[in-house]
Amino acid sequence: MTSRNPVQKFKERNLFSRLKKKDKDAFIEAYDLYVDDIHRFVYFKIGHKEEANDLTSIIFLKTWEYIKNNSLTDSRTLRALLYKVARTSIIDYYRQNQTVSSIDDENHPIDVIDDSQSVIEQINLNSDLEIIRKKLPELKMEYREVIIMRFINDLELEEIAEVTGKSKGNVRVLLFRALKALRELIETK
Amino acid sequence: MTERELIKKLNNLQNVKPDDSWKTSHREILLSQVQNTSGDFHLSALGNFWMLTRNVFASVPQFAWASVAIVLFLTTGVFFGDRLPVGPNNSLYIARVISERAKLSTMSDGEAKSRLTVQYSSGHARDIVSTLSDANNTSNQEEVAKLNDTFKTEIAKVKENLPTVVSNDDAVVAIADSEIATTGLSVYTPEGDKPKDTVVASSTPMVEVKDAKVILDEAEKLFDAKDYAGALDKLNEADQVLQQ
Numbered sequence: 339m340t341s342r343n344p345v346q347k348f349k350e351r352n353l354f355s356r357l358k359k360k361d362k363d364a365f366i367e368a369y370d371l372y373v374d375d376i377h378r379f380v381y382f383k384i385g386h387k388e389e390a391n392d393l394t395s396i397i398f399l400k401t402w403e404y405i406k407n408n409s410l411t412d413s414r415t416l417r418a419l420l421y422k423v424a425r426t427s428i429i430d431y432y433r434q435n436q437t438v439s440s441i442d443d444e445n446h447p448i449d450v451i452d453d454s455q456s457v458i459e460q461i462n463l464n465s466d467l468e469i470i471r472k473k474l475p476e477l478k479m480e481y482r483e484v485i486i487m488r489f490i491n492d493l494e495l496e497e498i499a500e501v502t503g504k505s506k507g508n509v510r511v512l513l514f515r516a517l518k519a520l521r522e523l524i525e526t527k
Numbered sequence: 528m529t530e531r532e533l534i535k536k537l538n539n540l541q542n543v544k545p546d547d548s549w550k551t552s553h554r555e556i557l558l559s560q561v562q563n564t565s566g567d568f569h570l571s572a573l574g575n576f577w578m579l580t581r582n583v584f585a586s587v588p589q590f591a592w593a594s595v596a597i598v599l600f601l602t603t604g605v606f607f608g609d610r611l612p613v614g615p616n617n618s619l620y621i622a623r624v625i626s627e628r629a630k631l632s633t634m635s636d637g638e639a640k641s642r643l644t645v646q647y648s649s650g651h652a653r654d655i656v657s658t659l660s661d662a663n664n665t666s667n668q669e670e671v672a673k674l675n676d677t678f679k680t681e682i683a684k685v686k687e688n689l690p691t692v693v694s695n696d697d698a699v700v701a702i703a704d705s706e707i708a709t710t711g712l713s714v715y716t717p718e719g720d721k722p723k724d725t726v727v728a729s730s731t732p733m734v735e736v737k738d739a740k741v742i743l744d745e746a747e748k749l750f751d752a753k754d755y756a757g758a759l760d761k762l763n764e765a766d767q768v769l770q771q
């Protein structure tokens with residue numbers, strides 16, 4: 339797993355500081371920086387590409403509304419704030435759509451956008467994706483969420499703790515259990 | 528599948544991204560919606576500078592800053608310690624002392640170590656005397672008492688290391704015993720553990736040890752009597768004897 343270097347952290351902090359001053363340009367920069375991560379988080383949580391697109395749009399708009407109307411003193415990082423908004427938006431989505439979905443169906447394959455990948459890498463990725471596509475939705479929502487945040491979207495433990503409202507220790511335990519559960523699911527295929 | 532393999536597969540999913548066309552079109556929509564909201568952002572040059580500085584400090588781990596501070600502190604002591612006009616009650620002087628101790632702790636050659644200890648300690652003693660001879664520095668009695676103690680310690684260190692330092696060039700280690708010094712000298716060669724025959728101490732080194740010790744004793748007495756100028760003269764004299 340790659341952790342963010344000090345330059346990236348500086349960039350993010352700077353962006354967050356500007357957003358605290360309601361800088362509109364900073365918000366667009368934040369969109370460019372985080373749209374992939376937020377879309378991926380939503381996509382792996384709800385399982386539909388089109389709905390993930392719509393929800394991601396809503397999340398960014400809601401975040402801007404929140405930034406405009408609040409002082410942002412209760413969030414430590416911009417990423418954590420975006421994930422918090424994403425989380426509540428997904429909860430709202432589930433309230434409106436009671437059925438729990440699986441990750442895209444066979445007729446609508448997932449687009450993997452990365453031109454730099456070789457054919458072998460693409461095949462491997464697709465096979466990994468296939469496993470996740472089938473098994474991730476079978477996990478408890480709580481497990482699924484921490485796995486996406488930590489191992490797919492590379493959030494730090496402190497950030498996951500802030501987003502979920504749990505302690506770092508609890509997040510660590512949750513991650514351990516989630517990985518174990520996913521492994522067991524994959525091995526019983 | 529091991530846990531590591533599973534995590535690797537999950538990491539690979541970072542390549543899952545939304546369509547570029549959707550991202551671009553949504554960006555335009557978002558931009559227009561955000562631009563239409565009220566309020567505008569203005570930050571002064573000073574405010575901008577302050578924000579950048581604060582973020583730089585916050586982005587780099589604290590231990591990295593602490594390491595940089597320690598390295599700077601020690602480097603200043605090593606490179607500028609001798610040149611800066613600092614006294615024993617100054618933080619830069621403390622940096623110099625720390626760097627000297629660090630240097631001593633890395634030395635394995637006993638004689639060279641003793642030589643350097645004598646050099647540093649006599650230097651410290653001289654600095655203390657110079658500091659105390661300045662009337663401005665004697666107002667703080669607590670500080671004066673501390674410097675007095677340090678002076679005694681430094682002089683004791685010099686005396687302790689004198690015999691090794693003044694040993695002759697044939698790699699003979701002299702034993703610092705004034706009684707032996709007046710009658711004879713037991714010598715040890717580096718090749719063997721057994722002592723050779725006692726030889727008559729007509730050699731110059733022990734005379735120097737004795738001379739230097741006497742001079743240091745006199746310096747101590749003058750220091751106790753608060754005759755700092757006299758003590759400084761004696762310390763310089765002891766230095767000259769040792770350098771001969």
